[in-house]
Amino acid sequence: MELINRFKAYIAEEKLYHPGDKVLLAVSGGVDSVVMTHLYKQAGIDCGIAHCNFQLRGAESARDETFVTALANELGLPLYSIRFDTETYAGDKRISIQVAARELRYAWLEETRQKHGYTFLATAHHMQDNVETVLMNFAKGTGIAGLHGILPKQQHLIRPLLFAQKEDLLALAAANGWGYVEDSSNLTVKYTRNFFRHKVIPVIQETYPAAVPQMAASIDRFREAEQLYTEAVSRHKKRLLFKQGENFKVPVLKLQKAIPLHTLAWEIFKEFGCSPAQLPQVIDLLQSEPGKLVETPTHRIIRDRVWLLITPLEAPEAPLIVIEKETGVVSVKGGTLKLKIRTSEGAPIPASPLMACLDLDTLQFPLLMRRWKQGDYFYPLGMRKKKKLSRFFIDQKLSLIQKENIWVLESAKRVVWIIGMRIDDRCKITSNTRNMLVLEWHPI
Amino acid sequence: MELINRFKAYIAEEKLYHPGDKVLLAVSGGVDSVVMTHLYKQAGIDCGIAHCNFQLRGAESARDETFVTALANELGLPLYSIRFDTETYAGDKRISIQVAARELRYAWLEETRQKHGYTFLATAHHMQDNVETVLMNFAKGTGIAGLHGILPKQQHLIRPLLFAQKEDLLALAAANGWGYVEDSSNLTVKYTRNFFRHKVIPVIQETYPAAVPQMAASIDRFREAEQLYTEAVSRHKKRLLFKQGENFKVPVLKLQKAIPLHTLAWEIFKEFGCSPAQLPQVIDLLQSEPGKLVETPTHRIIRDRVWLLITPLEAPEAPLIVIEKETGVVSVKGGTLKLKIRTSEGAPIPASPLMACLDLDTLQFPLLMRRWKQGDYFYPLGMRKKKKLSRFFIDQKLSLIQKENIWVLESAKRVVWIIGMRIDDRCKITSNTRNMLVLEWHPI
Structure with a gap:
């Protein structure tokens, strides 16, 4: 052909x-x-x-x-x-x-x-x-x-x-x-x-x-085989990983019997910061006494009597930062946000999702910077329909941990930027824009 | 270490x-x-x-x-x-x-x-x-x-x-x-x-x-991933492949929607003689009119209204050959069996499972050569417990097609040799053996 x-x-x-x-x-x-x-x-x-x-x-x-x-x-x-x-x-x-x-x-x-x-x-x-x-x-x-x-x-x-x-x-x-x-x-x-x-x-x-x-x-x-692999992993995860408030838990007896153990344990614990090198320690918890634990960069995995408990390393911090001024710097867990005002004349297109340019006239101060929450939605740049953030994160294939670390910027009860990812279409620069708020996110 | x-x-x-x-x-x-x-x-x-x-x-x-x-x-x-x-x-x-x-x-x-x-x-x-x-x-x-x-x-x-x-x-x-x-x-x-x-x-x-x-x-x-792959494939096969007497059938609508289609179709139809080169033709049957068919070396795969029907190419042949004499040649579908008598003096160990040496005194003529059937059992060489042939074939990882092609040799209602695979322990050569029946199986 x-x-x-x-x-x-x-x-x-x-x-x-x-x-x-x-x-x-x-x-x-x-x-x-x-x-x-x-x-x-x-x-x-x-x-x-x-x-x-x-x-x-x-x-x-x-x-x-x-x-x-x-x-x-x-x-x-x-x-x-x-x-x-x-x-x-x-x-x-x-x-x-x-x-x-x-x-x-x-x-x-x-x-x-x-x-x-x-x-x-x-x-x-x-x-x-x-x-x-x-x-x-x-x-x-x-x-x-x-x-x-x-x-x-x-x-x-x-x-x-x-x-x-x-x-x-x-x-x-x-x-x-x-x-x-x-x-x-x-x-x-x-x-x-x-x-x-x-x-x-x-x-x-x-x-x-x-x-x-x-x-x-x-x-x-291999690509097709991976689809079937993923299907089987999802099914196992449903019976091996349970959410409980801020925490997760894994039943010890069921995981001990899971086949193949290493791969299933990896698929479960990698979401919680576990490295390949740490995996054997986590698997050892299955045989250890209650109270033993493994600490990943983000979580503690604790041997309980019948569960492995997974808890975030730090308690959630105060989740709301009020931004009163149009220029300045805000530091939060995970990074720093810089704000400045520019006219839209010859404005460059942001060269990275870490940068956002919003039409100043569409915004209402003070802005709020906070963690995203269930029920949040926005109009992703380029789309005319609103989309739930939870759905957007699935499309972006974010892991649990990545999702937990997301900040959003809010104006007048609207999400205007998923920081570091995507702006809201209703705040984008248009030919009518006079001034723009330029935002730069510097993750640590 | x-x-x-x-x-x-x-x-x-x-x-x-x-x-x-x-x-x-x-x-x-x-x-x-x-x-x-x-x-x-x-x-x-x-x-x-x-x-x-x-x-x-x-x-x-x-x-x-x-x-x-x-x-x-x-x-x-x-x-x-x-x-x-x-x-x-x-x-x-x-x-x-x-x-x-x-x-x-x-x-x-x-x-x-x-x-x-x-x-x-x-x-x-x-x-x-x-x-x-x-x-x-x-x-x-x-x-x-x-x-x-x-x-x-x-x-x-x-x-x-x-x-x-x-x-x-x-x-x-x-x-x-x-x-x-x-x-x-x-x-x-x-x-x-x-x-x-x-x-x-x-x-x-x-x-x-x-x-x-x-x-x-x-x-x-990869080895662990394959276990999860196999698990997912088995689950799909249960809902995609049904046995009906001598035949099998696959629901067209369900297979059309199966994901990933190529891999699942392959896992189903390879058992029925389908080659990788033929697979696209079989998948095309999902879109074709009733009556179209693909012929593999062993089966016909026929597009019915709502099923793909899978039928063996030949009607099962007369399944019983009576062997009256201790020497000679028997030709059947799939190969030729040669029989001869030897004394056990300096008898070599058979160099291949295609050859069997049985203690003549443990046998009773005429022997019967037939296809295996459900319920058949024998004492595999080296074991003291009887084993169902169906179980033995699972252990040997035989495919459906391989199983269909198995012949057995029967003496006095006992299976004495799964031809080309394993003899019965009760007929093996011992230090008391005087004469032995030497059997050679020549598959086509």
């Missing part, structure tokens, strides 16, 4: 497109993302191009930006591009250049997707990328979750080229005379990945020439 | 020994099996040595046999050894030397284990062997079952060294001055395995020096 038809079939099978959808394409200018762009264009799907210039490779970075701009013009597609001061960002946050670039990239791409009303953000990961990921996970040590590789769809993020091999993409570009740029450093790819790409997989292919598609087929099966 | 203590801990954890057990050690004379022998001796476990001479490497084969004989003498352990004419066997059966050696080895080892009352047969597979197996499976394409690697225990077969790395075994042998032989050809190891051992894994270790133990830890987790 021709690649364009395999592309359409894959999109249909994995439900990566429905009539009316708009897709924002992350395009570096390399062969993968260029071929993806042409395929979307050929398939007649409404799409736009987003390009990040990390300004890390001097003239080569500028060349890539110019190339992608020309590609967008040639195909008549909307273009969104940004230049990041990646080195400063990495220095400020004391993270590696790779991690910085990745953070900046995904935060900006997601903001751009939301702001301009795109249904999906598409990246050009292909079959080799996927196989590399799984082999690396396996070599580093992983559970079954490390075997599903790169998923075709995670919420709004899609990977429509996972069905294709690198050679297919190169051949199609050559056959059509599609130009692309070569990234001499391959910045967002770590050394280890390049090593697996150029050293490990070719050696495996000497024995098994079809190793890449065979491993990709295996990964598809 | 010292290796001997890790060995004891591993044996305890995986339940590879209980007081009173006797363990038969498969010893080639290489470092792995020699270290295993010393560890068993040091642990004070009652054990014996079994050695196969495949007579494929001339003087080297003889040297190995001499070495193992000396080792058994030195440690005061019982020795069982055999010489195979591997090349003739491979030629007669038209199989590769590797496959022939493997078949001869496991059949003889298992017979020896049973005949001399050993609880377990132990082989010296270690951590590297395990990691190689899983990497090879992954590269060839596999489902989750290909990830559990070499299991520490499968019925009577145990692998007590899976916890250890090759380097550990070499170091211990060196530290204790334990001699061993080197196998220049490494016969039972295929070329592909050697390639993974010497070419693929060392390259991975350049990036991840601890790749082998990390992969081994992953494999342990």
